[in-house]
Amino acid sequence: MINCSRLLRVGETEREVKKHRNKAAKDVPKHLIRYSKVYSPMVVWNITRECNLSCPVCHLGSAPTADDGELSTEEATDLIDQMATMGVPLITVYGGEPLMRRDFLDLASYAHEKGLRMIFSTNATLITKKTAKKIKNSGITYVGIDLDGLAQQSGNGFDVLEGLKGSMLAIRRLREVGVGCGVRITIGEFNSAMLPEITAAIEKAGIRRFAVCQVLEGRPWREIGEERRKMMDFLIDYAANSPEMEVVTEHVYADGVYILERLKRRDPRRARRISNLLRMQGGCPAGRKLINIDHLGYLHPCIYWKECTIGNVRDTGLSELWTHGNTILEKLRNRREHLKGKCGKCSYSEMCGGCRSRAERYLGDCFRSDPACYFH
Numbered sequence: 123m124i125n126c127s128r129l130l131r132v133g134e135t136e137r138e139v140k141k142h143r144n145k146a147a148k149d150v151p152k153h154l155i156r157y158s159k160v161y162s163p164m165v166v167w168n169i170t171r172e173c174n175l176s177c178p179v180c181h182l183g184s185a186p187t188a189d190d191g192e193l194s195t196e197e198a199t200d201l202i203d204q205m206a207t208m209g210v211p212l213i214t215v216y217g218g219e220p221l222m223r224r225d226f227l228d229l230a231s232y233a234h235e236k237g238l239r240m241i242f243s244t245n246a247t248l249i250t251k252k253t254a255k256k257i258k259n260s261g262i263t264y265v266g267i268d269l270d271g272l273a274q275q276s277g278n279g280f281d282v283l284e285g286l287k288g289s290m291l292a293i294r295r296l297r298e299v300g301v302g303c304g305v306r307i308t309i310g311e312f313n314s315a316m317l318p319e320i321t322a323a324i325e326k327a328g329i330r331r332f333a334v335c336q337v338l339e340g341r342p343w344r345e346i347g348e349e350r351r352k353m354m355d356f357l358i359d360y361a362a363n364s365p366e367m368e369v370v371t372e373h374v375y376a377d378g379v380y381i382l383e384r385l386k387r388r389d390p391r392r393a394r395r396i397s398n399l400l401r402m403q404g405g406c407p408a409g410r411k412l413i414n415i416d417h418l419g420y421l422h423p424c425i426y427w428k429e430c431t432i433g434n435v436r437d438t439g440l441s442e443l444w445t446h447g448n449t450i451l452e453k454l455r456n457r458r459e460h461l462k463g464k465c466g467k468c469s470y471s472e473m474c475g476g477c478r479s480r481a482e483r484y485l486g487d488c489f490r491s492d493p494a495c496y497f498h
């Protein structure tokens with residue numbers, strides 16, 4: 123993800139990065155991990171495929187029931203032990219819906235006891251007052267509310283405003299117990315013109331962080347790129363004028379390059395400092411700074427790249443897979459040697475690298491150009 127707000131507040135971010143860059147994983151604040159020198163990967167863990175909602179479109183491939191082969195409590199506990207030994211800096215739990223797994227908050231408490239940081243993404247429907255307290259007691263300090271679930275339940279597609287309305291009770295309950303939360307929204311041709319209204323509603327709800335995900339399929343790439351440029355122009359101006367808000371975008375690392383190019387014309391010195399931050403972040407983290415474990419224990423370079431499997435934590439230790447996984451991990455870590463086409467020639471490949479899973483899905487080769495790149 124590209125954190126537009128922290129890039130634009132470059133002076134403050136630089137100071138924080140300098141202070142924490144060489145610290146051990148557990149001592150680096152979670153928003154700075156992407157710039158740190160921590161070698162162990164951030165882990166994105168799909169803890170179950172079970173979800174209590176049946177949405178027409180689910181980016182997590184959820185199902186109404188858990189899979190028989192999901193990791194047992196003992197296996198999940200063992201995995202947490204392995205992550206603690208490796209010094210994993212952050213575990214982000216996804217589902218399905220994580221709260222559908224009865225042992226989820228016990229596993230979160232165990233991870234916390236082991237000194238690990240865990241956050242999770244939820245559809246917000248299961249956060250009762252009691253659950254909010256349990257979340258707090260488990261040591262989880264941040265919950266990401268994916269508005270797609272409740273938005274789609276309204277029967278009006280990805281209606282962000284409906285999703286937000288439906289999530290307010292959960293947001294209030296989390297706030298009451300002192301757990302931070304932000305929202306994830308989906309933007310497409312159906313609502314991109316509503317961004318001012320949507321951001322105003324998010325602000326009014328007292329939320330201080332939102333992540334934007336654009337629908338990146340179903341239309342010609344040129345149209346998607348045009349829409350993204352307009353969306354980014356809005357978000358950059360919005361973030362620059364909203365110091366209290368944290369604005370992040372997902373899945374398109376060319377957004378960092380776009381911010382940089384926009385600033386280069388107006389403030390070259392500031393642009394140079396932003397390019398340093400982007401270089402430290404290193405663009406797409408799949409298999410380099412991040413790894414995904416699915417509900418069956420299979421390891422993938424990232425949550426959206428399930429076609430690529432590195433192994434299974436039931437057969438081989440996580441550390442072993444991460445260190446000696448297979449040639450794809452080695453290639454991702456030496457990405458510049460393997461990139462082809464526009465990404466291969468791009469002078470920004472070190473700080474972006476394009477989306478490798480998208481290249482594989484749409485072009486059949488993960489090292490070809492990212493079809494969603496809108497940067498000329």
Ligand code: SF4
Pocket residue numbers: 375376379464465466468469470471474475476477491492495496497
């Ligand atoms: S060409 Fe590739 S590396 Fe360059 S900005 Fe676009 S996606 Fe990133």
Ligand code: SF4
Pocket residue numbers: 373374375406407408423424425426427476477478479480
């Ligand atoms: S492969 Fe694509 S979706 Fe996965 S981390 Fe990289 S940019 Fe994100």
